[in-house]
Amino acid sequence: MNKHQTTQKFSFKNLPVHIILIGMCIIWLVPTIGLLVTSFRPVQDINSSGWWTIFAKPKGAAEYQTYCASCHGDDGTALPEADLSDPNLVAQYKRSFTLLPSLNSEINGQPHMGSISVPDETQTANIIAYMKRMSGIDSSSKITLDNYIDAFTGYRGNNTYRADCASGNQSLDLYCDIRDLMNPRGMGRAFVNSLLVAIPSTIFPIFIAAFAAYAFSWMDFKGRQWLFALLVGLQVVPLQMTLIPISRLYAQLGLNGTFQGIWLFHTGFGLPYAIYLLRNFMGSLPKEVFESAYIDGASHWTAFRKLAMPLSVPALASLTIFQFLWIWNDLLVALVFLGGEHPVLTYQIGNMVTSLGAGWQMLTAAAFISMALPMLVFLLLQKYFVRGMLAGSVKG
Ligand code: HEC
Missing domain, CATH: 1.10.760 (Cytochrome Bc1 Complex; Chain D, domain 2)
Structure with a gap:
């Protein structure tokens, strides 16, 4: 590759590409900003004017x-x-x-x-x-946290949570303090549940897959190729096909509606792809490094810990991101195996609005609450994200 290509200077030849990219960013950004602004507006304002009026000068x-x-x-x-x-x-x-x-x-x-x-x-x-x-006589602000408070506490009344708590309306069975956050109707509890589902369901399969990938790459055993081929084949099994047999099995084992059950399910479904991707990565590590380690008397365990794992950090990181995001956004599995017992974010967002469409202002806040963590993960691990996509396309 020559130097000119790697530095990628701006030139008018790429102008159309730049314009298209900027256009795509705007198409994506403007509605997102609109949603963000709306989520901070009081419900009366949302119903009477568009979000862009927040940038307009105050009345009069x-x-x-x-x-x-x-x-x-x-x-x-x-x-x-x-x-x-x-x-x-x-x-x-x-x-x-x-x-x-x-x-x-x-x-x-x-x-x-x-x-x-x-x-x-x-x-x-x-x-x-x-x-x-x-x-300062009129302090009614154009910006409020009420939507977020209502979404976090899952509060649906005639007024906002703050207003109803201030008026001391006792019929609402509210604590009006931090305890309402753990209310099973709210996004606060659902956020914690989503974390409880996603973190173990990410760590378990990747941890197990790392061992398997090492074995497939650097240990010689009979039927290795066949086993790997079978594993690759397993990836095509549609998730929906297993819902009935597994939920019947879980019913017998008493795992329905438990976190253990959903961890197990996500681990099972995450494994084939995780092993496949990690094996491709570990298999492409330089052979000489491992061979010289074995000659020096390193056991497989040492080679796994001291060589394979540290060298595979990029693949492990990108796999972690993808698995985490997929589980975070999963609704189907959570709905079938957890349901209302331990509502997760995706489930709770659906509950936020009534069938008549009331309360949709809370949905704007709820959407941002559920977006926050994936965005953070993406921004922090951006570098691995791109590499992960390449690992899937180039090597796989
Ligand atoms: C040409 C200059 C000028 C303009 C324009 C003007 N004012 Fe005044 N305003 C004054 C002066 C001078 C006073 C008297 C201050 C004093 O009490 O000595 C005053 C007094 C006031 C008072 C107090 C009156 C009272 O009876 O105590 C109010 C209220 C007021 N202005 C409102 C307004 C508003 C609202 C506007 C715009 C629609 C306005 N003014 C435009 C010069 C102006």
């Missing part, structure tokens, strides 16, 4: 700027005798008909507004709204 700001700012200043404090950011003063002007007379009256023998025309009634109402915001 434009009118205030046109009519009042020249004398009272941008923040309302330019005239200390009439400080428009003083809540006591603003409280006197509840409606436009309370403010308009003051604007029409004369101050020190001059018209209040000088040569500027007096705003009409709706404009005045908007200006009052802006004055209330400026003075």
